[in-house]
Amino acid sequence: MKISAFFSRQKEDSMESANLPSLSINDKKVYEALFNNHIDLTFILDRDGTILNINEATSKTTGYSKKDMIGESFIPFVVEEYLDTSMELFNRVLKGKTQNSIFAIKAKSGDPILVNCITIPITDEGEVVGAIGISKNITEEENLKKELDLNEQKYRSLFENHPDAVYLLGLDGAFVDCNDSLCRFLGYSREELAYSFHSLVAEEYLDYTNECFAKAAEGSPQNYNSVGIHKNGQRVAVNITNIPMMMDGKIVGVFGIAKDITRSRAQEEALHKVQDSLVHAQKMANIGSWDYDYEANEAYWSLQMYKIFGMNPHAEFKASYETYLEFIHPSDRMRFISIFQQAIKNRKSFSIEYKIIRMDDEVRIVHQQSDILLKPSGEISRIIGTIHDITERRYAEKKLVESEKQFRNIYNNLDVAIWSIDILEPRVLFCSKGVENIFGYPASYFEECIEQLMNAIYPEDFLAIKNEFKQMKQGKTVKKQCRIFHSTGEIRWIEASIIPIIEEGQFLRIDGITTDITEQKRNQEVMNHLAHHDYLTDLPNRRKFDEELKLLIEECPSFAILYLDLDRFKHINDTLGHTIGDELLIEVANRLRTHSNQQMFISRMAGDEFSVLLKEPEDLDDAIKAGWSIGKPSRSLTLYRTMNFMSPPASESASTQRTAMTLIPF
Template sequence: MAPNHWAPWLIGVVLPALLSSKKLLRTSLLSGLTAFSVTICPPSFAAANKFANSAGSNISDYAEIILIVIGTCLLMYKLLSKLMSRIQHRRHQLNEQLVRLNHSLNASGDEWWEWDIAKQEFHRGHHWDYFPDDGLRSDDHYTAGTIHPKDLPRVRKALNEHIQGGSDQFQITYRLKGQHSDSWFWVLDRGRVVGKDNQGHATRMAGTLSDINHLMQSKDQHLLFSHTLENISDAVVILDKAFKAVDVNQAFCKITGYQKEQLTNWQFAFDRYPQQFTEQLKQTLKSTGRWFGELEANRANGDIFQIELTIDAVSDDEGQFTHYVGVFSDITQRKNTERELRKLANSDTLTELPNRSLFYANHKHMVRRTEPHALLVFDLDDFKKVNDSLGHHAGDQVLCAVARRLKRCCRSQDTLYRLGGDEFAIVIEGSNSVSTLTEVAKRAMQTLNDPFTLQGSELFVTSSIGIAMYPLDGESTEELLKKADIAMYYAKNQGANRYQFFSESMNEQAIKRLHLESLMRQALKEGMFEVHYQPQYSVERQQMVGMEALVRLRHPEQGLIFPGDFMPLAEESGLIIDIGNLVLEQACKTVQQWRDIGLYKGHIAINLSAKELDLDNFSDHVEAVLAKTGLPANALELEITESSVMQSPKTAVESMQALRRQGIMLALDDFGTGYSSLAYLKKFPITTLKIDRTFVMDLESSLEDRQMANAIITIAHNLGLEVIAEGVETRDQLKILSAMSCDVCQGYYFSKPLSQRDMTTLLSTQQGNLPIELMETAPRTA
């Protein structure tokens, strides 16, 4: 066959065979075939022709055919080798990518999944112990995890929507927990349809599942932080590096009255301060990164308000300031309250004068500056009578009027204080001149001596003034005030309505008073007070009918101290109340013990002070003591002085009436030495009148005293009162009183006050009878 006759065979038979072999080879390689063999045979017609045309053939023709076939085989082999190399290289790349993908999934912690929707087969990477059970992607070969009930409907909806072509990708976050876990964590579930049938229906879907719990927690924290800034009551402003406003919270707008839109590019500044102040503040922030202080600012409506501002710098990773955060609160109300509190703390609410607290603060400052000055302390005389008789409202009006008058007495450089109650003080600055101080004191006394008009009536008020000078009389606030008080009390004791400069002799007296007061307090604590008893005898029956309880203080070193030495200070200091309670209870207890054993049948007389009589529910207290000791009310007589009653007549009468309703006897002591008002005598619910010893001591030599004593006895009898004369010391005094029909006498003529033991002895030996040698047998007047 001629060579050109092989061409159709090569094109029509060999080349298609090669192409078919190439296709077969690719399919085999992809199917895993790695070795094969190729056998090349001539076509059948060529073999037939071989024998038919053998006579006309020659070797060259066959050689040509063989060369063509060999060349063709070599070409096919080369092509196949090159194709196989490429396939193996691609397969190697795919394997590497698969390994990298697997490593990436393992490292990320994500779970991959594949879902054959048509066959309802599900596969996953098993990186997680369980997989979400959404009711759609299910398989019996994995442990199901629980989707949060509130999230499950969203998951199903999103999954169905993607399968049906409603979204390009399935992507959703939700909460999940395992079967053996009590805590929820957030996951991100993502996937996509990767296979569809001829009708476009989804047949296969693949995706991943990621744990994003830490991201959600960070998001929650960010949202919490953002909501916190937006909802806190403090204003927050964020400034950039150029001190322009970047953002503000709602509190900023609420406090300032500005809207966020108005603050765009707002330049940080304080309108109420010079520009230099703002620049200095900025420099401080740039250098230190922090500033704190209290400022005034303007609201949008122009109102002034006060803020407490803190500004801190925000740094980047390189430590460079990028922003500034200012936080402030509106402290206007707090500042107003502080001012009110300072005013309340430093001023008197009634008179609006500076008070004692401010006096101490200001005066200590003056002392530190060692400025010469003087202190005048005023105390209104008997001001308690105003409150008791006219009421506290009227008393307050008087105090305000006094404050106004004293202000007019002060120089421009002087300061008037109300130290408390009815006590005022003037600090005279820059002068220790006696003449200047005397002038101020006299002017103050004169202006106070003018009558006050109150409730349509005139009221007279006087004052006692004590004066102390710095540094002559004291080098501290406490010392100077103490010296001025001493001088003031000295002036009051000298008759009041006068002024007195401090002297060292006054200080000595004050020290003695202080020691005595300490002694009384010690005596109350350690039981050093004793009750002594002085008999009272009936002039007519010449028998003991009563006794008076008298208090004594027995000091282990000083011996017996009598009432005249300590009772005035006890009244002044208020210790008289504790002493009175002690005497009342002890005397009632002792007398009832004598009554129980038949030694005594009379009553016990006990002195009352003005402070005791002025106590609320004093009658209830006496009733309680009687119940405790068992002493009958009619065996108790309470002695009240005229002066104590007249300090507060209305209150005193009410207390006396309450005592009388209990059956307690009341005696008016020291009659004739005080007011001796017959009108009051008629009003007082008393049972006994006592003649003071000052009318008894000179009965023998003074006609006037005899007439006065006789008049008192006559008045008392006419009012149905019993009369007791105290201080009887001689037989002649007894005779005169007996002749005047005096009912009862007591005094040293009969017996001095006796201790409890001595009185027990007296009662046991005399049985209450007057000794024969003391009896008075003179006839009595009718």
């Protein structure tokens, strides 16, 4: 029976068993409507795991269309590490057991989607014919959970390691949690501090402490001095800060920090120290504080406030709402008035960033944070807050943005190619535009398919790079020169600096910088040729001869050395000139090349001296025969002033060749 038909029959059986009236619409359409409009990912599988249908939420979440998925096995859509678990769960469903599991599926973009899936067997007459699954996308939930866990760890670390006594009280005043500093502070264990704080406060300070706690529990942060009672009965002077703890917009408790001020100094000295520290902190951070009496329209400014606004703190000045507005830059003044009036209307704290004009006409950027304090009647009593001069920070951020743009501009216009490759997938993560100058292909060509990058590297050199992977896995940077195929078909040389990226012992990716060194290689070849060849005849020179001779001594079982020079060469130079002598040397070199073979290495040693290395002659006669064959064409050369070579008349200058030979081994 088809699954769609099964649904229709199940619906009919259900209605009959419940004695319900038949529906006026097609039953199949009811199920289809429920299926297609479900907000979670919903799918139907047959016994083979083939996808028979998916709903719109599945397509929207994964990026796959129905055409992409229907008729395909569910296996390719499951992230590999969850595949075995998914198969095991599916087999359990085929045995008639509903399963609930968490696993990851692949979106069309390649990103994993974490889902909480319940899979229900579909049965027909007692036989499982398929399965229907409903999967809730919990990717964001899991990411948020991880972030919350991290924040919890940070909070717990700060809480436990704070040098002062830190605690959390419920709204009834009972200790919910505390750190070890509080236990050391009062001499009690955590178990002994499981009750209300009232028993720990000196009797004469109890009412005041309760009053401050009540204000904090109503949403108003408190800082006050009190006296606690140590377990041994000693009185401990403390400075306490109580801050309301908010959750979902409601106050659920009071967070407190208690600082022992008994040992350091008397309460008045401690207060002065706090005030001095605050002034210093404000100076260091360039933060000023103020307290505005709303009814009197008069504000108290800290010393740093005067410095921020470029004013003399001892000068006559009444800080009021109207005088403060005059400092605000005209371009920001109306916005400030609007936000301030809205905060007054809503009785809510506010923050705002704006520009001010100092007394010396310098424009600065400040950030204001304000809290509105209310009377018991609900009327505004005071507005307190801070002014933070953030001019340098904003300018730095602006310069950073500009620097980023400059870097991006340089990055995109460098002649070098900057790239990154994911080793695990593998795929090219990105390439800079410089890759187009080197390979002739746009960056997207390699980003779309890593095989195209591999194919662009000369096969022998690609194998050499792969052999360096052992070094890379150990975290060592590798510098390699290799050949590539340019898009034009030309073979070019590149140099790549390959930097392995290893995290927690896992080889994740390689980053690199590639430079085109084709011209450098060509220059090296030219320089190498010039270093090992005679500039006049282009024959190998004495340096190259010595290298070949050393190689033959090491590798060749036998060889012969032929030494040739020209008779009367000095006479030709003296009578006809060095230019004609050079022409003669060039002609000799050309004839030697013409009548040599692969077993011979011919070089010009110096002047009119030439040498020939003959590899592996059979015997001395073979060497002599080879020497005669190479020397014969140039044994008698006549040089006319017209620079033609032919048989010599007696009246012209002529040169003959002499040849000496050594056979090794003798």
